[in-house]
Amino acid sequence: MILLKILKGKAELKQANLFFIELLVVLLFFSFSIAVILKIFAVADYKQNASTLTEKSIICAQSIAEVFSVNGDIADTSAFVFGEEAEVTDGVCCIMLDDDMKPSADGKNELIMTEKHDETSAGVLSSLNIAFSRNESEIYALECYAYISSDGGAADE
Amino acid sequence: MSNKSKGISGRGLGVGYVTLIMLFAVICLTVLSVLSYQAARANEKLNEKSSVFCTEYYAADGRAKMILSELDNDALEAHSSGFFAESFAELCNEYENISVRQVPEGFSVSFSEPLNERLKLSVNVVFYNTPVESRYSINEWKTISADTEASDAPLGVWDGSPLG
Numbered sequence A: 001m002i003l004l005k006i007l008k009g010k011a012e013l014k015q016a017n018l019f020f021i022e023l024l025v026v027l028l029f030f031s032f033s034i035a036v037i038l039k040i041f042a043v044a045d046y047k048q049n050a051s052t053l054t055e056k057s058i059i060c061a062q063s064i065a066e067v068f069s070v071n072g073d074i075a076d077t078s079a080f081v082f083g084e085e086a087e088v089t090d091g092v093c094c095i096m097l098d099d100d101m102k103p104s105a106d107g108k109n110e111l112i113m114t115e116k117h118d119e120t121s122a123g124v125l126s127s128l129n130i131a132f133s134r135n136e137s138e139i140y141a142l143e144c145y146a147y148i149s150s151d152g153g154a155a156d157e
Numbered sequence B: 001m002s003n004k005s006k007g008i009s010g011r012g013l014g015v016g017y018v019t020l021i022m023l024f025a026v027i028c029l030t031v032l033s034v035l036s037y038q039a040a041r042a043n044e045k046l047n048e049k050s051s052v053f054c055t056e057y058y059a060a061d062g063r064a065k066m067i068l069s070e071l072d073n074d075a076l077e078a079h080s081s082g083f084f085a086e087s088f089a090e091l092c093n094e095y096e097n098i099s100v101r102q103v104p105e106g107f108s109v110s111f112s113e114p115l116n117e118r119l120k121l122s123v124n125v126v127f128y129n130t131p132v133e134s135r136y137s138i139n140e141w142k143t144i145s146a147d148t149e150a151s152d153a154p155l156g157v158w159d160g161s162p163l164g
Helices: A002-071 A074-082 B017-081 B084-092 B148-152
Strands: A092-097 A109-119 A123-134 A137-149 B098-103 B106-114 B119-128 B136-145
Touching: A002 A074, A002 A109, A002 A123, A002 A137, A002 B017, A074 A092, A074 A109, A123 B017, A137 B017, B017 B084, B017 B106, B017 B119, B017 B136, B084 B098, B084 B106, B106 B136
Parallel strands: none
Antiparallel strands: A092 A109, A109 A123, A123 A137, B098 B106, B106 B119, B119 B136
């Protein structure tokens, strides 16, 4: 009777040992696979954030280009698009934007607009170079033009 | 009756259950992570195409505006000469890829700038003999298919007439 009890105890102990060994192996395999899976999630999140920022930059650049093509002036364009007139120095304007492409002194995105004018007797052909950058790496750049005739007509009517 | 004859196992979970649960969790998480990555990658590709198209459009738009500024300059020159029709027609002959047609109010000038392989920017401007508010007005400034043969070909839609 006592021998039977001892044998039963030994079998249960064997089963418990097997269970813990299996648990250890499973945890090891799980930790390796979770490390890889989390890396994939992190890369996907980074790509999604980057493409969202690019998309917003493209939309903002298009808005600026469309307004500029009508008025041909960088100060008026920034006042219309951003609601505040930006400082222009030698045809260059720099605005800090937040992640929603709205002007913000603490914004991490930089918008640099460079304007050039080519005046003729018939009118003024202006070009505007729009460049979005973040942490000194370019997100999106666009060059657009505006032609304002001397009789007051704009090329985009 | 003993536990063995009843078929009851020992204390706790049996061997293998934890492995199965872990395998299931890893498979679910792997599928989820791969799908997330694919969605982000697809969005990135779409944005790349969008940015390329936007750049191409504004490049063609800029070239078209340069041509318009040159034509406007020619129109001003033609007006100042006193003989607008002859002067303007002569000046327009210097351009290679524009078509000029005389209309009652002046001259209708058409030209196009290629955007990419499939699209082009089509422009039609009328320059007035006697400018009132402006020397010109823009009738058309739009993107059209570059394949004009396909756009001119009829679709062959049945109009309801009896067959045969």
